[in-house]
Amino acid sequence: MGGLREVVASFVVPGPSGVAIRAGLKGLAGQDETVLRQVGALLGSLASRDLKARCAAGLDHDSEQWARRKRALTGESSSRWAGSITKATHDQWALARRGQLAHMQSLRAGAETITYRLAQPIGAKGAKGRPGGYRSEREWFAKSRRLHVLQDRLEQERADWEAGRVRVVRGGKKLARDRHHLKAAGLTEAQWRSRWHAERWFLQADGESGKRFGNETIRITPVGEVSIKLPAPMADLANAPHGRYVLACRVRFHHRGEQWADRIASNRAVAYRIHYDVDRDRWYVTASWQNPLVQTVPLSAARAGGLVGVDMNADHLAAWRLDAHGNPLGTPRRFDYTLTGSAQHRDAQVRHALIRLLHWTVRHGLALAIEDLDFTAEKTREKHGRRKRFRKLISGMPTARLRARLVSMAAELGVTVVAVDPAFTSRWGTQHWQQPLTTTTRKPTRHDAAAVAIGRRALGCPIRRRTAPPPHDRSDRVRHRTVQARPDTPGREEPRPRIPGPRRRSVPPGRGAKAGNQCAHNRSGHTTEHEPWHQGSLPLSF
Incomplete structure (x- = not known):
């Protein structure tokens, strides 16, 4: 990291x-x-x-x-x-x-x-x-x-x-x-x-x-x-x-x-x-x-009811709706456009895709989250060398035009736009969200997973998901779970940190005599008591 x-x-x-x-x-x-x-x-x-x-x-x-x-x-x-x-x-x-x-x-x-x-x-x-x-x-x-x-x-x-x-x-x-x-x-x-x-x-x-x-x-x-x-x-x-x-x-x-x-x-x-x-x-x-300067909506208000994460690609916009906690809702949406022909035709294609996206967003009453893309330093032949096809791809993406059109059209419809850092959204979205969101009737693409990652970053949630429960049961036999902890992550075997607030147990959080002591819990490989065992005075039978 x-x-x-x-x-x-x-x-x-x-x-x-x-x-x-x-x-x-x-x-x-x-x-x-x-x-x-x-x-x-x-x-x-x-x-x-x-x-x-x-x-x-x-x-x-x-x-x-x-x-x-x-x-x-x-x-x-x-x-x-x-x-x-x-x-x-x-x-x-x-x-x-x-x-x-x-x-x-x-x-x-x-x-x-x-x-x-x-x-x-x-x-x-x-x-x-x-x-x-x-x-x-x-x-x-x-x-x-x-x-x-x-x-x-x-x-x-x-x-x-x-x-x-x-x-x-x-x-x-x-x-x-x-x-x-x-x-x-x-x-x-x-x-x-x-x-x-x-x-x-x-x-x-x-x-x-x-x-x-x-x-x-x-x-x-x-x-x-x-x-x-x-x-x-x-x-x-x-x-x-x-x-x-x-x-x-x-x-x-x-x-x-x-x-x-x-x-x-x-x-x-x-x-x-x-x-x-x-x-x-x-x-x-x-x-x-x-136009006169207008006070923008606070970021907390834009996040209140969830938002729509949007991933911009060379031929379509991939969008997915998320709730306020970062959970994907419904099915992903795709808004296609083609960037061939005259400049007027390309501009019309971009506007048509954006208006469909904005109308869908308005129906749900949410804000939009999109990457703050800038390819000025990413499309030179010195950076990508022989990858001419990739250079042509990113050079043809209308990032500046799409951003200007989106901001203007969203302002007319009263839709708030949140810009996020584009770092690792496609990679982490594919790694952590594409497979878990795949079902027998829904097969999201990596662009759909990237839209989820963009939306979670706009909401202030981590992109990476929690690890799955232990394979054999849900007890603490294989220690506590962490947020996407890898085997070489330092501290992954440590006890859970103390979280203030009420707990559903008689002992307040962090105040038990054996809080944080894994050896004190009754599980295999650990002794329950450290003192010698003595028979009590209570008879074993009547």
């Missing part, structure tokens, strides 16, 4: 901090699309120029430079458009810095793994969770060369990090590379250019509390009328007072439409983003806002 890492305590997952809903702009006139394209192209060029200036400033950027950039953009658009552009620029630069740091950590972990394995003898097996040596001299030589490549990349990334230099592509690096591989991407040059322009357009505005309908730049009224404040160079295109352009279509938010209507009715901030889907040839508008 000394080699196991310490298990992190379970905690209640806080609710989502923001909300985003989307609706289509149906019924746009030809003039409407022309105006949207021109405004997006103009603001996109300003956003590209501002991002270039921010990246050039690096770590020397300060509030004075930010004010100077915003004033320059205000003259070519408006103060509110300039504020939205500079905020988006800062967010993109900060995201690039976080990605740069994560890339450095990945390179460092890969270099350390290769260095360790190169120091091991060729063909040596791994032990205690550490990898062994490489299989052949050829692989050893190839990995030694790869080590130098990783170290060079790490030095370059470290130099960029210290200098505050980031590399960002508006429109996406993948789409930029597809320009040189159009045949492999299945695109023509015209199709690629249409995608490239659409991704680089900028049509988003931050919300403002206290302003009419929560936004002065892009405004949507309760009846669905959409109007845009045009930049100064395009004021001649306005069809409404105060330099605004009103679209001919009407917008209706079906999902969380009541929440959106309540916010704009009270003039609370709502941010909007208008974007164009090239594949579908449709325009969409996304409304987003932040």
Whole structure:
């Protein structure tokens, strides 16, 4: 047990901090699309120029430079458009810095793994969770060369990090590379250019509390009328007072439409983003806002009536209901999904599986327990070597998306989510729960057993079960039972510890003259009394 890492305590997952809903702009006139394209192209060029200036400033950027950039953009658009552009620029630069740091950590972990394995003898097996040596001299030589490549990349990334230099592509690096591989991407040059322009357009505005309908730049009224404040160079295109352009279509938010209507009715901030889907040839508008901080349910309250343990896998969610004492109830449930096809299809599969799980949980009035998974350091080829199939498996598991979707959807249904440490849940669940829960009519899988282990850890119960009674009787002939005590466990033959509280016997617990003295009990191999035996004065017969 000394080699196991310490298990992190379970905690209640806080609710989502923001909300985003989307609706289509149906019924746009030809003039409407022309105006949207021109405004997006103009603001996109300003956003590209501002991002270039921010990246050039690096770590020397300060509030004075930010004010100077915003004033320059205000003259070519408006103060509110300039504020939205500079905020988006800062967010993109900060995201690039976080990605740069994560890339450095990945390179460092890969270099350390290769260095360790190169120091091991060729063909040596791994032990205690550490990898062994490489299989052949050829692989050893190839990995030694790869080590130098990783170290060079790490030095370059470290130099960029210290200098505050980031590399960002508006429109996406993948789409930029597809320009040189159009045949492999299945695109023509015209199709690629249409995608490239659409991704680089900028049509988003931050919300403002206290302003009419929560936004002065892009405004949507309760009846669905959409109007845009045009930049100064395009004021001649306005069809409404105060330099605004009103679209001919009407917008209706079906999902969380009541929440959106309540916010704009009270003039609370709502941010909007208008974007164009090239594949579908449709325009969409996304409304987003932040939720106030909500007090989470205490962990003791989430455990009060039991909960549902959930084990996430590559193709399904395994769930089992547990009572407050950690005992499995009923039969396990399985919620399948497939992660093939387009991103929209994969996301729909995950949402469908989650909503079925949450509806089943709501019917029982329980909380959910799920592992706090993070595979950022577990899917590198340096850690798993030739196990390409396993690397592909864990890389395809949508841990971040599933976690975000689960938290958001559970908050809407009022379901509490408890996150637990994923250490040893699958191994101990299989070892201690799969066989005992197997009956003639029920054959749980190891994933079902892992769900039980996850639920017990969330409840604060030990995963490992008590040992079975002695094989020949229930007396103390083979000493007292312990919690999964192995033959080599120290102290397994010791008497039971004193437990305060009433006992069903005349002598209070721990106060008997022979308490804890195994030799004093009447059993084979032990003497009942230690004094010589004497005949009493009572006659043996009358």
